[in-house]
Amino acid sequence: MSVPHHSTPASSRRNLLRASGLAGLVVAGSAVATGPAQAAPDRTGNVLRLDTVAALRALNTKPLTHGTQAVVAGYRTPGDGGTMALRWDNKSTATHNGGTVIAPNGTTNTGRWHQLHTGTLDFRTFGHFDADTPADNALDAMVNDPTVHRIEAHTDLLLTQRHLYNRSNIELDFGGHHLHTTGIEKNTHDNPFGAVLSFRGTPTDTTVKHTLSAAMPDLSDLFEVGDASKFAVGQWWAVEINALAGKYEKEIQRLVQVTDVVDAAHIRVNYQIGWDLAAGRTLTWTRVEPVDRAHVRNMVFEGWGEDEMTGSHPVAYEYAVRCDVSGIEAVGTFWPVVMRRWCTYYRTEQCSLTNPKSVTYGGAGYLTQQIYCLYGHVEDCHTSNARHLNDFTASAYCYVTNCHGDGDDEGPFVTHGQFEHDLVYTGNSGLMTFANSGAAWGGRAKRITVRRHACSWFVARVKITDLTLEDVLVIGKESLSGSGMLWVNADGVQMRGCTATGPLIVSRASDLSARPNVIADSSFAFAAGAEITQAGVTVPLTLHRSTLKGVDGAVFNGTGPLVLDQCTLTGSKDTAPVSLAHADITVLGGELRDTGLKLTSAKNQRLRVEGTRLSGTNKDGALLARTGSGRTVDWQLSGLDSTAPEGTAHVLVTDGINRYRATGSTFSGGRLELRPAGFGGDSHLLHTGCVEDGTERTALPDESERVAHTAATLRF
Known part of the structure; x- marks a missing residue:
C-alpha cells in the first residue's frame, strides 16, 4: 500500500530537473526559486529559474557573479522542448548564436550565457521547432563546436544552405523527422558533393x-x-x-x-x-x-529544385573513414542521396530513394554513389523509380545486402568498370549490370560474387574476371525490351542454380582467370535463333546439369572446348537444330528433345556423345549432322539412346572427311544416312555393338578395311 504525499518546492524542483535531463548539469543542492522571472534575477543559491530564453536575455546581469547557473524551462514557452541549463561567463565575448551562446539583450560587451551540456545538443535549444525558419546557423554552431559529439532533431527542419564540414567524431540524428530544403542556395556546376551535409577531410x-x-x-x-x-x-x-x-x-x-x-x-x-x-x-x-566517425541518421529528406544547380540531396563524404549513414528516406533528390569518394570503412543502411528528379542526367538519381571506396557495406536499402541504388566506381572489398529496387529499368546495381574488385552482393533484387562505362575507365572488374539475386536483366559482358553467380533469377518483363537475359564473360565465370527466362549469352572480352568457366544446375530459355556462345569464346566452357529450353535454331558460335554434362536441351519439331562451331564438343548424358546438333565450323571438329538420350525431330530431319566438306569431323558415339520418327536421321553424314565410331548405342525408328561420299580418303567408319530397332539404313558405304558396320550389331 503506497502512502500519498504532497510535493514540496524542493521535490518539484528535482522533478523539473529530472524531466528536463538537466539534473546533472546544475550544482548539487542548489535551489530553484519559484515565481515569475523578473528583470532582476530571482535566485536561491547560484541557480536561477526562468521560463524562456527571452526572459533569460532580459535579465539584469550586473548583479550576477561569474559562474552563476540558470535553468530555462523552455525556449519560447515552458515545456516546449527547449529546456536547457546555462552558466554565466562574465568575461566571455563569444558570438551570440541563440543556443550554445546567449547574449543579454542590448549588449555587445563581455558577459555571455553558455549552455551546459554533455556533448549532446538539440535544435530546440536554438529555438527551432518546425520548418518555417532556416536552421542553418544553429547547425553550424553545433557542428563547429568541438565539445559537441551528437546533434538531435525532434521536429521537422528547414535548411537552405549547402554545408561543408571538416569535423570528426560527431553524429547527426534527425529522429525520423522531415528535413526540407525549399529555396536552398544554388549548387556549383557538376558538383554532387554540394550536399546539404557534406563532410570532407583535408589532403x-x-x-x-x-x-x-x-x-x-x-x-x-x-x-x-x-x-x-x-x-x-x-x-x-x-x-x-x-x-x-x-x-x-x-x-x-x-x-x-x-x-x-x-x-x-x-x-x-x-x-x-x-x-x-x-x-x-x-x-x-x-x-x-580524413574526417573520422561523422555519422548522419534518421531523416525524411524532401528534395527541392529540378536540376544540378537547384536540386538538393542530403549527404556527401570525401576523404572520410568510418562514417556511417542510416535511416534516410529521400524523395525527389537530384544528385545521389549518399555521395562518397575516397572513403574507407563505412556503412550505408536502411536508406531509400523514391522518384528522384532525373534518371538520365549523368550521375543523377542515385541512392548511393561510391568512388575510390574501400570496405563499405550497403544494407537494407530500397529505391523506387530511381537510376541506381548502388554504384561502385574504382572500389573494392565492399558488400551489398538485402537491397531492392523497383521501377528498375535504369539499373539499381552497377559498377563503373574502373577496376573494381572483390565485391559481394547477397539477397538483393533489381536490374544489375557491371563494368559498363567504357574503355576510358578500363572496363574491368574482378572477383564479383552475386548470391540470391532477382532481377529482370543481368549483364556482365565486358572484362569481368572471376564472376560468381549463385541462385540468380532473371525474369523478363514486357515493358523492358531485351529483358530476361543473363549475359556473362567467359573469364573464370562460375554459375550455379541460376534461372533466366530470356537468353543466356556467353561472350569473352578478357583472359585473366585461372579458373574454369562453369555453369551448373541452371535453367535458361531462348528465342528462336539465339546466339548462346559468341565467336570470341575460345576457352573451355562447361554446362553441368542445366536445362536449355527453346533452343530452336540456337547457335553456339564459340570455338573453345564445350562440354554439356547431364544437360537437357529442348526445341520444336518445326525449327532448326542447334548449330555448333566449337572445335571440341562433349555431350555426357542428359537429353535432347525435338532438336539436334549440327556441326557448322569451317575448321575440324570433334563430337563426343556418351550416354545421351535423343528423341523427336527438327526442321532439318537430322539429330546429328554436319555442314561443309573441306574439313574433318570426328564422331565418337557411345551409349547413345536415340529415338526418331520415320524419315528423321539419327546421324546424317553426306560429305567431307569423317572419322566415325558408334559403339554400344541404340537407334530406334528413323534412319541412318552415312553416305559413301563422306567416307573417302582418311575417313573411317566403325559401327559396332549397337542395336537398330526398326531403323532404316538409307545409305552406308560398303565395308572395307576402313569401314565396318555389320559385326556385333543387332538389327530387327
Whole structure:
C-alpha cells in the first residue's frame, strides 16, 4: 500500500530537473526559486529559474557573479522542448548564436550565457521547432563546436544552405523527422558533393611519387615507396597509380592507412591490391587528414529544385573513414542521396530513394554513389523509380545486402568498370549490370560474387574476371525490351542454380582467370535463333546439369572446348537444330528433345556423345549432322539412346572427311544416312555393338578395311 504525499518546492524542483535531463548539469543542492522571472534575477543559491530564453536575455546581469547557473524551462514557452541549463561567463565575448551562446539583450560587451551540456545538443535549444525558419546557423554552431559529439532533431527542419564540414567524431540524428530544403542556395556546376551535409577531410601538401622497380602481384599489401621514412604507422594516404591507355584507366585509387614501415623502402597498408602491377608503374601518395566517425541518421529528406544547380540531396563524404549513414528516406533528390569518394570503412543502411528528379542526367538519381571506396557495406536499402541504388566506381572489398529496387529499368546495381574488385552482393533484387562505362575507365572488374539475386536483366559482358553467380533469377518483363537475359564473360565465370527466362549469352572480352568457366544446375530459355556462345569464346566452357529450353535454331558460335554434362536441351519439331562451331564438343548424358546438333565450323571438329538420350525431330530431319566438306569431323558415339520418327536421321553424314565410331548405342525408328561420299580418303567408319530397332539404313558405304558396320550389331 503506497502512502500519498504532497510535493514540496524542493521535490518539484528535482522533478523539473529530472524531466528536463538537466539534473546533472546544475550544482548539487542548489535551489530553484519559484515565481515569475523578473528583470532582476530571482535566485536561491547560484541557480536561477526562468521560463524562456527571452526572459533569460532580459535579465539584469550586473548583479550576477561569474559562474552563476540558470535553468530555462523552455525556449519560447515552458515545456516546449527547449529546456536547457546555462552558466554565466562574465568575461566571455563569444558570438551570440541563440543556443550554445546567449547574449543579454542590448549588449555587445563581455558577459555571455553558455549552455551546459554533455556533448549532446538539440535544435530546440536554438529555438527551432518546425520548418518555417532556416536552421542553418544553429547547425553550424553545433557542428563547429568541438565539445559537441551528437546533434538531435525532434521536429521537422528547414535548411537552405549547402554545408561543408571538416569535423570528426560527431553524429547527426534527425529522429525520423522531415528535413526540407525549399529555396536552398544554388549548387556549383557538376558538383554532387554540394550536399546539404557534406563532410570532407583535408589532403595535405605532403606527397610522395615513386616508380615501381619490381612487379607487384595481385593481393599484395606491401608497397615499394622509395623512402619509407616519409611514412608513419597510423597515417592515412590517398594512393593513385598512373593511367594506362584510357584517361581514367587506373587499377589503384584508394584511401589507405599505413600499418607497418617494413624497411627503408617498403610500407604495408590496410589494403591488398586486386590487380597485378608491372614494374615501371608509378604510384602517387598524398597524405590525408580524413574526417573520422561523422555519422548522419534518421531523416525524411524532401528534395527541392529540378536540376544540378537547384536540386538538393542530403549527404556527401570525401576523404572520410568510418562514417556511417542510416535511416534516410529521400524523395525527389537530384544528385545521389549518399555521395562518397575516397572513403574507407563505412556503412550505408536502411536508406531509400523514391522518384528522384532525373534518371538520365549523368550521375543523377542515385541512392548511393561510391568512388575510390574501400570496405563499405550497403544494407537494407530500397529505391523506387530511381537510376541506381548502388554504384561502385574504382572500389573494392565492399558488400551489398538485402537491397531492392523497383521501377528498375535504369539499373539499381552497377559498377563503373574502373577496376573494381572483390565485391559481394547477397539477397538483393533489381536490374544489375557491371563494368559498363567504357574503355576510358578500363572496363574491368574482378572477383564479383552475386548470391540470391532477382532481377529482370543481368549483364556482365565486358572484362569481368572471376564472376560468381549463385541462385540468380532473371525474369523478363514486357515493358523492358531485351529483358530476361543473363549475359556473362567467359573469364573464370562460375554459375550455379541460376534461372533466366530470356537468353543466356556467353561472350569473352578478357583472359585473366585461372579458373574454369562453369555453369551448373541452371535453367535458361531462348528465342528462336539465339546466339548462346559468341565467336570470341575460345576457352573451355562447361554446362553441368542445366536445362536449355527453346533452343530452336540456337547457335553456339564459340570455338573453345564445350562440354554439356547431364544437360537437357529442348526445341520444336518445326525449327532448326542447334548449330555448333566449337572445335571440341562433349555431350555426357542428359537429353535432347525435338532438336539436334549440327556441326557448322569451317575448321575440324570433334563430337563426343556418351550416354545421351535423343528423341523427336527438327526442321532439318537430322539429330546429328554436319555442314561443309573441306574439313574433318570426328564422331565418337557411345551409349547413345536415340529415338526418331520415320524419315528423321539419327546421324546424317553426306560429305567431307569423317572419322566415325558408334559403339554400344541404340537407334530406334528413323534412319541412318552415312553416305559413301563422306567416307573417302582418311575417313573411317566403325559401327559396332549397337542395336537398330526398326531403323532404316538409307545409305552406308560398303565395308572395307576402313569401314565396318555389320559385326556385333543387332538389327530387327
